[in-house]
Amino acid sequence: xxxxTTSIDGALSAIRDGHRLMVGGFGGPGTPFTLLExxxxxxxxxxTLVKNDANEPRMGISRLLEAGRARTxxxxxxxxxxxxxxxxxxxxxEVELHPQGILAEKIRAGGAGLLGxxxxxxxxxxxxxxxxVIRVDGREAILERPLRxxxxxxxxxxADTAGNLIFAKSGRNFCPxxxxxxxxxxVEAEEVVPAGTLDPDRIHLPGAFVDHVVALAKLTxxxxxxxxxVL
Amino acid sequence: xxxxxxxxxxxxxxxxSGQIINLGIGIPTLILDYLPQEIEVLVQSENGILGIGPRCxxxxxxxxxxxxxxxxxxxxxxASFFDSALSxxxxxxxxVDISFLGTLEVSAAGDLANWIIPGKMTPGIGGxxxxxxxxxxxxxxxxxxxxxxxPKILTRCxxxxxxxxCVKTIITELAVIDDHGRAGTARVGRRG
Numbered sequence: 001x002x003x004x005t006t007s008i009d010g011a012l013s014a015i016r017d018g019h020r021l022m023v024g025g026f027g028g029p030g031t032p033f034t035l036l037e038x039x040x041x042x043x044x045x046x047x048t049l050v051k052n053d054a055n056e057p058r059m060g061i062s063r064l065l066e067a068g069r070a071r072t073x074x075x076x077x078x079x080x081x082x083x084x085x086x087x088x089x090x091x092x093x094e095v096e097l098h099p100q101g102i103l104a105e106k107i108r109a110g111g112a113g114l115l116g117x118x119x120x121x122x123x124x125x126x127x128x129x130x131x132x133v134i135r136v137d138g139r140e141a142i143l144e145r146p147l148r149x150x151x152x153x154x155x156x157x158x159a160d161t162a163g164n165l166i167f168a169k170s171g172r173n174f175c176p177x178x179x180x181x182x183x184x185x186x187v188e189a190e191e192v193v194p195a196g197t198l199d200p201d202r203i204h205l206p207g208a209f210v211d212h213v214v215a216l217a218k219l220t221x222x223x224x225x226x227x228x229x230v231l
Numbered sequence: 232x233x234x235x236x237x238x239x240x241x242x243x244x245x246x247x248s249g250q251i252i253n254l255g256i257g258i259p260t261l262i263l264d265y266l267p268q269e270i271e272v273l274v275q276s277e278n279g280i281l282g283i284g285p286r287c288x289x290x291x292x293x294x295x296x297x298x299x300x301x302x303x304x305x306x307x308x309x310a311s312f313f314d315s316a317l318s319x320x321x322x323x324x325x326x327v328d329i330s331f332l333g334t335l336e337v338s339a340a341g342d343l344a345n346w347i348i349p350g351k352m353t354p355g356i357g358g359x360x361x362x363x364x365x366x367x368x369x370x371x372x373x374x375x376x377x378x379x380x381x382p383k384i385l386t387r388c389x390x391x392x393x394x395x396x397c398v399k400t401i402i403t404e405l406a407v408i409d410d411h412g413r414a415g416t417a418r419v420g421r422r423g
Contacts, residue, residue, distance in 0.1 A: 029294070078355050102361070104314075108316045119323075170276075170297055173314060226301075229297070
């Protein structure tokens, strides 16, 4: 049977300078912290990162931003990361912000082989300024283009060796969408089981979208409960 | 009761059993504390949850279970998880009965401006624009004025809009203002 498990170095060898990387996660859950640390260690630069948010200072993609490895960030809301906001304001990174569900849908369209979709979200706001507005059935609509990446990196709770994935709770978020929308898809998983042992009815993402599975040897503190968000 | 608690308590009275609601950051997150137990709602969170409960206390936090504001939350009976595209199909598809949002400014015509202060506050849009435009009812919960005493309820918004003519009801510590289904013809309701 196909075995997609590999070392972290083997998986990350697909990443080149200047690549566009999609990174799963909404805040912490779903963020592939270990793969991101690997990208930092490999020294890749000039990257374009696509993530819902910018994590928080010294965590996740913020480590790549702070190290000057990213030129552009495509996101929805970066309010929990004052370091990223400051870098944006100083012009050190270019930030492209989208309504959250529009970002998700652009990725979904990219993964589903669509050339775009039409929406009225933001039509009467400043967002309109940089968008392609067309008339359809007598009303205005924004033509949103699909979004794809060279490499997607996501975190899963359980993977089988064929790449079938199960996510945990709020850790699902953008992960299955991003896995459909890149040339190479790398998954880090907390548990890797033999192909054929997961109940097909419980699989959230079929392994057909996954190229590499990296088993996590340990979960570093950023995967845990973050004290700054505890009451 | 602080004025924030007073606003949240009054906002809770707008919720009916069986509704799907979304709570924005700030005052809206306090609303569940004032919801009578017999009222069953499903609280949607943009990051892919329908049916979040109150915030976790006393070490019950689950590292995989946060709301869209990064708070550790509990689950209510009947909760479900899904991806971000489906989460926004719920919102844009009109399944959210009430979106409670905080604001920087709101106008007589129901225009909402709560996402950007050019040059000062530019964290991004998040789910606010889609909620404002597509929830069946948008209720703004806000202090009546800014900390400096400047009005937040204006004839016209001065900040860039989140969405035009979307706000049906404004709840402040001083008043409940409702358009009774006719934008721009707000009436001031009874206090409390």
